[in-house]
Amino acid sequence: MSNETILEVDGLKTHFYTEQGVVRAVDGVSFDVREREIVGIVGESGAGKSVATTSILRLIEEPGQIVDGEITYRDLTIVGFEEQDDGTLTPREAMLSNREMRDQVRGNEIAIIFQDPMESLNPVYSVGHQVTEFIELNRELSGGDARQEAIDMLREVGIPEPENRFDDYPHEFSGGMRQRVLIAMALGCRPTLIIADEPTTALDVTVEGQILDLVKDLQTKYGTSFIWVTHDMGIVAEICDRVNVMYLGEIVEQGPVDDIFHDTKHPYTQKLLESIPRPDRTVTELDPIAGTMPSAINPPRACRFHTRCPDARVACTEVEPRFVAVGNDADGDGDEHEGEHNDHRTACIKYDDVGYWDSVPLEKVGDRDIQYVGDRS
């Protein structure tokens, strides 16, 4: 069974023009979302996960700008450019206006849930009022019908006695309950896709587990697709169907969750997997990924992960990795085309025929030697 693709992101670049330089927050990212699936975006802080998802809703603010790529939602062009004679890119005619984004896409087709419910909920209005208003804004429901729908949705997300809690204010709810309210709000608009940006990060593990269970149930019941942003591979394992692993503005590996976990290709993905919290290890025992993420203003050339990669060789500082299909070579004949029928892909030159294996490991050459390697970027 293969579900229809509803969202397609192709070569997206979103940059921030700051005094320090151009922050290449999202730098050529491609992925898609199909009907009824939960797609993860995972990576460390600063990888570009939030910038990528806010780009989808066209909520990027100054000094940020979407500078290249295509984003298509069903037959709607959220982002699209055409090249002018002088080589510059200008928005295509078909690209939705800001008004069309507001009226046709945001809320009613694609809804977003943020990490901190207190930022999304207004402290001076009751929870019930806010859910009702949001539903009125995004659906053809008003007055008593919207109120009833709000109550139904609050019940649906597990708020006990929603009629009695309707007039309570956000501060009268616990963190987990507030997160449920946001899910009720999003769901009440019957969107096709919900983008959830680390919505369980602030919650304790038990409450987080309850929210994840709730989302899985609702996803099955309503058939909503999700993009789930997280830094935690454990959460990816729990709820995602497919996942995109992001590092420094790029996707380094993508594919079905089973493949990513059991046939891991990219060394960065491997590191993320090793850092999953486990009951038998305390937080301080987690394997941290060595070093910190370099700046997105001057990212390392060629493979951006080479400065922290345990497997890095000189070639990794020279050759820009291509995104290659890495599906199982089931018959072991080394047929490189076999993988093209599989949607497991990675951007690591180990899996491309560009000289990685003949190259000298970086640890065997001093840092200074690297600077003399010809710049190919």
Ligand SMILES: Nc1ncnc2c1ncn2[C@@H]1O[C@H](COP(=O)(O)OP(=O)(O)OP(=O)(O)O)[C@@H](O)[C@H]1O
């Ligand atoms: N308004 C802004 N101005 C300048 N740089 C920005 C702005 N917003 C984001 N960035 C930069 O873009 C990069 C990606 O940020 P983003 O928030 O998408 O990361 P993230 O993967 O969501 O991280 P986290 O897990 O911490 O939420 C970072 O280098 C960040 O500093």
Ligand code: NI
């Ligand atoms: Ni973020």
